[in-house]
Amino acid sequence: MRVDLEDLRFSRGSFTLRGSGTFEEGVHLVSGPVGSGKSTLALLLAELLRPASGAVRRHNVASALLLLQFPEHQITCPTVAEEVRSWGLSPEDVLARADLPARAGDDPFHLSRGELRRLTLACAVMQNPDLLMLDEPFSSLDCTAKREACRMIEEREEGITIIFSHERAVLPRVNAVWEMEDGVLTARGSVPDAIPSWRHAPPYLAYALREGARPENIRLSDAREALCRIRG
Numbered sequence: 505m506r507v508d509l510e511d512l513r514f515s516r517g518s519f520t521l522r523g524s525g526t527f528e529e530g531v532h533l534v535s536g537p538v539g540s541g542k543s544t545l546a547l548l549l550a551e552l553l554r555p556a557s558g559a560v561r562r563h564n565v566a567s568a569l570l571l572l573q574f575p576e577h578q579i580t581c582p583t584v585a586e587e588v589r590s591w592g593l594s595p596e597d598v599l600a601r602a603d604l605p606a607r608a609g610d611d612p613f614h615l616s617r618g619e620l621r622r623l624t625l626a627c628a629v630m631q632n633p634d635l636l637m638l639d640e641p642f643s644s645l646d647c648t649a650k651r652e653a654c655r656m657i658e659e660r661e662e663g664i665t666i667i668f669s670h671e672r673a674v675l676p677r678v679n680a681v682w683e684m685e686d687g688v689l690t691a692r693g694s695v696p697d698a699i700p701s702w703r704h705a706p707p708y709l710a711y712a713l714r715e716g717a718r719p720e721n722i723r724l725s726d727a728r729e730a731l732c733r734i735r736g
């Protein structure tokens with residue numbers, strides 16, 4: 505299972521996106537500042553936008569799902585329970601996973617944006633597509649909910665997961681890092697080797713590297729452990 509970007513090019517007004525590379529099985533982080541082109545790349549990978557040239561080629565990918573940046577854009581039913589059933593899932597299981605046990609009968613638009621994000625993320629992860637693309641899955645969440653979202657993502661044992669995010673504080677364990685800057689996608693490679701070449705790495709990773717530590721992954725806990733190892 506893999507997704508190839510073959511000299512992908514897309515233009516919209518003065519904005520141009522360019523990217524090449526392969527997304528193998530595992531968890532990928534596409535990081536980059538606001539407006540750099542992450543959502544545009546997500547839409548191209550989901551085949552909801554057509555490139556001007558080049559191609560997105562999926563190999564042995566039987567199912568794909570893009571969780572949109574704004575969770576309310578993905579809601580289609582009048583109650584939370586019906587919404588979950590529309591994903592082909594059991595409301596009981598999903599609401600337990602999303603920590604929303606008493607909300608089955610509520611209008612989804614009566615959930616807070618963070619609660620709605622927890623709900624759609626639980627649905628997406630439990631539906632378990634081969635290719636799961638998550639556009640800013642941590643926005644509107646507090647630190648506890650971000651950590652829970654990270655756990656959900658890390659529990660996905662198979663398939664390709666691509667996270668598009670400018671999050672720089674609470675991140676999950678990943679297999680590869682990519683960077684988007686002004687519409688240009690650059691593969692930084694597999695973690696941990698990619699970490700020193702990650703230009704806009706979170707401050708805690710940059711600090712650990714400056715101190716001579718070599719974190720094994722990109723979480724704050726990985727930076728802490730690496731610092732602990734060198735300081736004894």
Ligand SMILES: Nc1ncnc2c1ncn2[C@@H]1O[C@H](COP(=O)(O)OP(=O)(O)OP(=O)(O)O)[C@@H](O)[C@H]1O
Binds near residue numbers: 538539540541
């Ligand atoms: N529908 C649209 N029409 C015109 N320009 C757009 C549209 N959507 C995005 N853009 C522009 O394209 C560029 C890339 O936007 P994109 O949403 O892909 O960035 P992003 O990295 O996902 O940003 P964020 O972190 O804020 O989600 C930006 O300059 C943005 O203003």
